[in-house]
Amino acid sequence: MNTTLEKYTVREIVDGFVYNELEGKGLFGLSGKLTIQPEYQRNYIYADGKKDVAVIDSLLKGYPLGLIYFNDVDDAHFEVLDGQQRITSVGRFTTGKFAVKDESGREQLFSSLPSDKQTKIMDSELLIYHCRGEESEIKEWFKTINIAGISLNEQELLNAIYSGAFVTLAKAEFSNSGNANIQKWSAYVSGSANRQEFLATALEWVAASKGLNKENYMAAHRHDNNITELRAYFTSVIDWISGVFLDVESEMRGLEWGRLYEEYHANAYNPTAVSDSVQRLYADPYVKSHKGIYEYILGGETDTKLLDVRVFDEATKKAVYTQQTMAAKTDGVSNCSLCAVGHDANKRKIWDLKDMDADHVTAWSKGGATSIENCEMLCKSHNRAKGNR
Numbered sequence: 001m002n003t004t005l006e007k008y009t010v011r012e013i014v015d016g017f018v019y020n021e022l023e024g025k026g027l028f029g030l031s032g033k034l035t036i037q038p039e040y041q042r043n044y045i046y047a048d049g050k051k052d053v054a055v056i057d058s059l060l061k062g063y064p065l066g067l068i069y070f071n072d073v074d075d076a077h078f079e080v081l082d083g084q085q086r087i088t089s090v091g092r093f094t095t096g097k098f099a100v101k102d103e104s105g106r107e108q109l110f111s112s113l114p115s116d117k118q119t120k121i122m123d124s125e126l127l128i129y130h131c132r133g134e135e136s137e138i139k140e141w142f143k144t145i146n147i148a149g150i151s152l153n154e155q156e157l158l159n160a161i162y163s164g165a166f167v168t169l170a171k172a173e174f175s176n177s178g179n180a181n182i183q184k185w186s187a188y189v190s191g192s193a194n195r196q197e198f199l200a201t202a203l204e205w206v207a208a209s210k211g212l213n214k215e216n217y218m219a220a221h222r223h224d225n226n227i228t229e230l231r232a233y234f235t236s237v238i239d240w241i242s243g244v245f246l247d248v249e250s251e252m253r254g255l256e257w258g259r260l261y262e263e264y265h266a267n268a269y270n271p272t273a274v275s276d277s278v279q280r281l282y283a284d285p286y287v288k289s290h291k292g293i294y295e296y297i298l299g300g301e302t303d304t305k306l307l308d309v310r311v312f313d314e315a316t317k318k319a320v321y322t323q324q325t326m327a328a329k330t331d332g333v334s335n336c337s338l339c340a341v342g343h344d345a346n347k348r349k350i351w352d353l354k355d356m357d358a359d360h361v362t363a364w365s366k367g368g369a370t371s372i373e374n375c376e377m378l379c380k381s382h383n384r385a386k387g388n389r
């Protein structure tokens with residue numbers, strides 16, 4: 001790979017700057033010769049009123065913005081390999097997209113700055129490394145230089161590595177914050193479209209349904225000219241969730257819906273009955289894990305481990321143990337009621353507290369409370385045999 005170092009002024013770089021609000025990307029600069037955010041780049045994420053403002057403050061103070069790298073597609077076409085967030089910040093500022101505060105704390109757009117400051121920004125020089133090489137070399141290099149700054153997350157890296165028609169179409173669907181579906185999806189999927197987290201989830205789900213991981217799936221579909229399967233599978237999962245669960249609760253966001261869909265979508269559910277169960281379990285003070293409610297219901301309300309039902313505290317266990325043990329000694333039987341009615345050597349065994357566990361006499365799932373009146377100590381093996389209720 002060849003590299004040459006050149007200087008450009010901000011004026012040259014932002015000539016012909018276009019920012020696309022819909023895609024959240026800075027598109028072009030350098031009189032049309034420069035593509036600012038090529039496919040394999042993440043979206044613009046500096047628009048937070050801090051990082052973008054810091055870029056402009058640096059220019060106003062005469063500080064360098066750091067090295068920027070261009071990939072030379074040919075003699076007259078360049079792509080920004082590293083530095084797109086900085087260039088997009090400068091371009092957005094000079095085209096009036098955001099303001100910075102001056103010394104007296106007043107918000108100033110580029111157009112309202114004094115002309116000497118405007119000139120200072122426009123004349124600022126940027127150091128650019130032009131790189132020329134094979135696509136694979138460039139991508140390898142891209143991975144290396146992105147260690148600085150906000151590093152790429154896993155999906156952003158995969159998008160870079162497997163860039164092509166498939167990734168372009170997939171990003172247009174799942175990474176486009178202008179997509180009206182994003183809001184519906186965000187009830188069940190966590191993360192942000194900009195950081196590729198919806199795309200990552202969509203890929204994970206469809207890949208797992210085929211026994212693959214995301215990377216294998218992306219490699220296999222890299223040159224596809226459609227995302228039909230990816231979109232159809234994702235839509236099926238989302239439609240299934242919203243069909244079974246009428247309520248939208250914050251704990252639904254980020255659950256393993258892909259796995260749950262695979263395990264349970266062949267079962268029939270009555271959405272009204274499901275909704276009643278959801279409400280009842282949310283209102284139950286003994287249910288500690290609200291996230292577990294969904295799989296508990298899908299599985300037929302049997303696996304109470306998913307709900308992390310409140311357990312008896314140590315003081316309750318000790319009190320019940322003491323009472324049971326005193327009575328058992330008087331009667332000459334085991335302090336485990338199930339051992340006492342058995343026929344083996346444990347019939348008269350007095351267990352230590354540490355060898356016993358607390359059990360709900362009336363199971364929690366049948367309305368039994370986690371209170372001292374509903375607590376019985378059993379030896380560990382009988383407690384296990386009774387099951388976690």
Ligand SMILES: [Zn+2]
Nearest residue numbers: 336339379382
């Ligand atoms: Zn026992």
